[in-house]
Structures are given as structure tokens and as C-alpha cells.
Amino acid sequence: MVEMEHIVQKLEQTLGTSLGLKTLNEQESLWLTESMAITSRFGDRFGREESATRTNRRGESVSSNATVMVDGAYVHKELGEIWFPVNQQDPSRVLVADSNALTESEIGLVALLLASLQEAPSGAMSKNAAKVxxxxxxxxxxxxLKERLQAGELLAELPDEMLIRTSLTEEMVPFLLIHESEHAPTPSYKALLxxxxxxxxxxxxxxxxxxxEWIILANQELLGGITTDDKEEASSEADQDLLSLFCMGLYELISTEWVGDFHISAIPAVNALHALPQTVGMLRETMTIGRTFQVKEHIHLSTGLHLERLVYSIPEYQRNQFLREYAAGHTDLFEDSETLSTLESFFELDCNVSETAKHLYIHRNTLLYRLDKIKQETGLDVRSFSDAVLVKITLLLYKVTKRK
Known part of the structure; x- marks a missing residue:
């Protein structure tokens, strides 16, 4: 039925007139069955019963009292409607058009289309209908989901009557995919799926x-070993790495297939049958926070943004107050791209001087010179834990404040 509704929409666009699907009552079904039997027995064609004619809206003469117009199309004179049986074996459902709306050739084309659909292999029809x-x-x-999010109902349960429930499980890994491009077309649903x-x-x-914007829900076993067991720290870190690698591969595939700027956010597995709006809210928040603090990244995981999430939740006036009182004159330091990349790499690699130098492709002494320069300008030595924490927080506050 869904496929037929789609066909009706396409026919309306092509013919430029209103069409509809109608379920006949017992009397109407009997009338149509008799009309179809007469056609089969006598091979009736357009305008068989009487020669009296009338003019339709397009100026064409058609039979005024004809019951059978063309094979597969029948006019009900009292209702002023043309009926096209959706299934010749079941006359209870028809495609309906106004009797003055179509030309004879258009009527024949519609009847031919419906006949061809009935002759198509049942497997092909069912497959296409399933996709629709x-x-x-x-x-x-x-x-x-959009209605629940707009209403702030984040913990809403998925209604029982929503048929997609059969495709959801209690352990699914959610992803949020966003495509941004002023010129490249957005991928179609079918192509992306x-x-x-x-x-x-x-x-x-x-x-x-x-x-x-799309939400992707995947059964956990499809991700090949990714779990949400937080009992062991090592296992949790391994899961995060696997999810990150999986997202990287997904991003590379999508960005190669289509032109544009794509971003992906992901969180650990959730119960897709419960509180799904909250899951979407978390994915969007993760996307926003990730793009605020990780400007050059396209993949954003909730498990790697704990400190960033905390800083993002601080009210704006408190952020500005902190920067004025504790980092006055220091934020200019972050305007220098070399200093900024040095600090970000240094913190990302757990303040390890040797690893940071290798990552930046510079000599160890060059890195030490840069760190000493930061100390001279700020009075803070990032090789000291307490000073490193202060600089890290200042850097995060600077990022979110600058981008607001």
C-alpha cells in the first residue's frame, strides 16, 4: 500500500491533477466486478454503450454514458469518477480520478502502468515496497524525535504503535552524521543507507x-568488539580506541563518496527503545562541544570530552571572570598558532617532552625552548602538574569564549 501511495504521488506530479486511493464498499465492489466481467466477455472498448458525447476540461469529446472506458479503467457515472483497479483479482481497492480530469490517452497510460505493476515479479515488487x-x-x-526534542521530553518512551520498534534493540551504538556544504548536494536517504x-x-x-542530519543506530556486534563495559579501565580505553577507528573509517568512506564537510559524533551503546530523544540530545551536545574544542577534527566521541564538557557547562560570565582574574594578559599567547599547537600536542601526549617533540617533528631542545618561553610570558611552567592544569583550563575557556 505504501508503494501504491508513492506511485499516486508521482502520477499526480506528472499528470497535474488530483488522484486518490479508495476502498470500495460492498455495493461498489459488486458494480466494479460486474463491469470487469462485461469487459472480459465482450472486449468492450472506449465509449461502447452509447454514442452520446460530452466535452471534458481539455476540449475532447468522450462518451457520456460509457461504463467501460478502456481496458482496466471504469467510469462511475453517478459519482463522476474513473476507477482503476489496483489489483484485477481484488476489486475492493481502486485508484480514483475525476471523470473530466484525464484525456483518453492519459487514462490508457495509467491503466497500462497498473497492469504492468501487477505483471511484475512479486519478489521485485515486495522488495521495492519494503524499501519504501x-x-x-x-x-x-x-x-x-524532533517533536520530543522541541518539547524537552528527553526521556520519552518510543510509542508501541511505531512499527520501527521491531528494528531496534536494547544494545545499539548511536552515531550522529552531519553534512555541511554550500554547493555539494546532500546525499539521498537511499544512497546513504x-x-x-x-x-x-x-x-x-x-x-x-x-x-x-542523520542518526545511525547499529547493533553492537556489527562494530566488531566494541563494548560498553566500564569495569576495567584498560578495556574502556580499548573500546574508545576501537570506536574512534571505526568512526575514522566511516568518515573516510563518506567523505570520499560525496563532496562536502562531514562530521560524526558517537557515544557508547544505548537502549534504543527507551529515552531515544535523550540519546539524540547527547549526540548533538557531543558534536557541539567537539567542534568547539577540536576545531580541526571531524570525529567527536563523548568518552574523550570529559573536561571539555565540564568547561562548556560553566556560565559565560564565570568564564569571562576567570579569564580576567587569573589569565589576564595570558590569552594573547593562544593567538600564536605555533604556541597553540605546541600546547595542544603537549597536553594530548600527557606532557611527555620526548613524545611531543617527535610528534611535532622538532628537536627536544626546541620544544624545551618553547616551553621556557611560555613560562617567561605567563609565569606558569606546564611541566609542573598544577601549572599544566591551570594552562589547560585557561586554554579551554579561551576556546569556548572566543567561539561564542
């Missing part, structure tokens, strides 16, 4: 939110 239904369910979920399934090597749920 799948997209419709995804759009329905996307609409529901096909690409994602090839990468995940299995069925996933793709939910459109905005025109350039």
Missing part, C-alpha cells in the same frame, strides 16, 4: 532528522 516502507518508518521516527550497510556489513537503522 523502511524509509517511511525512519521518517516517522525522525519526526517523532546503501553505503552505510556496506560499511557496517549488516542492517542498520538510518533516521533523518534535518535536511543534512
Amino acid at each position: 516502507e523502511e524509509e517511511r518508518r525512519a521518517q516517522q521516527l525522525g519526526g517523532w 546503501r553505503l552505510l550497510r556496506s560499511y557496517f556489513d549488516g542492517d542498520i537503522v538510518l533516521v533523518p532528522l534535518l535536511d543534512n
Whole structure:
């Protein structure tokens, strides 16, 4: 039925007139069945019963009392409607058009289209219908999520009547994908779903939110070893690394397939049947925080943004107050790209001088010179834990304040 509704929409766009699907009552079904039997027995064609004519809206003469217009199309004179049986074996459902709305050739084309659909292999029809239904369910979920988020109902349960529930489980890893480009077209739902399934090597749920924003829900086993067990720190770090690698591969695939700027955020596995709006909110927050503090990155994981999330939650006036009182004159230091990259690499590599020098492709003494220069200008030695914490927080506050 979903496929037929889609066909009706396409026909309306092509013919420029209103069409509809109608379920006949018992009397109407009997009338149509008799009309179809007469056509089969006598081979009736357009205008069989009487020669009296009338003119339609396009100035063409058509039979005024004809019951059968063309094979597969029937006019109900009392209702002023043309009926096209959706299924010749079941006359209870028809495609309806106004009797003055279509030319004879258009009527024949519609009847021919419906006949060809009935003759198509059942497997091909069911497969196409399943794809259309799948997209419709995804759009329905996307609409529901937007309504809950706008209403602030983050803990809302997924309604039982929403058919997409059958595709969701209690352990699914969620991703948020955003595409930004002023010139490149946004990928279509079908093309993106096909690409994602090839990468995940299995069925996933793709939910459109905005025109350039999608939620991806994947069964945990598709990610090959990624878990959410936080009992052991080593295991948690390994899971984060695996999720990061998985997102990197996904980003490379999508950005290679389509032109544009793509960003991906991800959080550990969630129960997709409960509090799904909250999951979307967390993904969006992770995306915003990640893009604020990791400007050059395209992948943002909630598990790697703990301190950034805390700084982001500080009210703006308190951020500004801290910068005025404790970092007055120091923030200019972050305007220098060399100093900024040095500090970011130094903190990222756990304040390890040797590893940072290797990462920056500079001599160890060159790095020490830069760190000494920072100490001279700020009075803070980032090789000392307490000073490093203060500089790190100042840097984060500077980033979020500058970008506000």
C-alpha cells in the first residue's frame, strides 16, 4: 500500500491533477466486478454503450454514458469518477480520478502502468515496497524525535504503535552524521543507507532528522568488539580506541563518496527503545562541544570530552571572570598558532617532552625552548602538574569564549 501511495504521488506530479486511493464498499465492489466481467466477455472498448458525447476540461469529446472506458479503467457515472483497479483479482481497492480530469490517452497510460505493476515479479515488487516502507518508518521516527526534542521530553518512551520498534534493540551504538556544504548536494536517504550497510556489513537503522542530519543506530556486534563495559579501565580505553577507528573509517568512506564537510559524533551503546530523544540530545551536545574544542577534527566521541564538557557547562560570565582574574594578559599567547599547537600536542601526549617533540617533528631542545618561553610570558611552567592544569583550563575557556 505504501508503494501504491508513492506511485499516486508521482502520477499526480506528472499528470497535474488530483488522484486518490479508495476502498470500495460492498455495493461498489459488486458494480466494479460486474463491469470487469462485461469487459472480459465482450472486449468492450472506449465509449461502447452509447454514442452520446460530452466535452471534458481539455476540449475532447468522450462518451457520456460509457461504463467501460478502456481496458482496466471504469467510469462511475453517478459519482463522476474513473476507477482503476489496483489489483484485477481484488476489486475492493481502486485508484480514483475525476471523470473530466484525464484525456483518453492519459487514462490508457495509467491503466497500462497498473497492469504492468501487477505483471511484475512479486519478489521485485515486495522488495521495492519494503524499501519504501523502511524509509517511511525512519521518517516517522525522525519526526517523532524532533517533536520530543522541541518539547524537552528527553526521556520519552518510543510509542508501541511505531512499527520501527521491531528494528531496534536494547544494545545499539548511536552515531550522529552531519553534512555541511554550500554547493555539494546532500546525499539521498537511499544512497546513504546503501553505503552505510556496506560499511557496517549488516542492517542498520538510518533516521533523518534535518535536511543534512542523520542518526545511525547499529547493533553492537556489527562494530566488531566494541563494548560498553566500564569495569576495567584498560578495556574502556580499548573500546574508545576501537570506536574512534571505526568512526575514522566511516568518515573516510563518506567523505570520499560525496563532496562536502562531514562530521560524526558517537557515544557508547544505548537502549534504543527507551529515552531515544535523550540519546539524540547527547549526540548533538557531543558534536557541539567537539567542534568547539577540536576545531580541526571531524570525529567527536563523548568518552574523550570529559573536561571539555565540564568547561562548556560553566556560565559565560564565570568564564569571562576567570579569564580576567587569573589569565589576564595570558590569552594573547593562544593567538600564536605555533604556541597553540605546541600546547595542544603537549597536553594530548600527557606532557611527555620526548613524545611531543617527535610528534611535532622538532628537536627536544626546541620544544624545551618553547616551553621556557611560555613560562617567561605567563609565569606558569606546564611541566609542573598544577601549572599544566591551570594552562589547560585557561586554554579551554579561551576556546569556548572566543567561539561564542
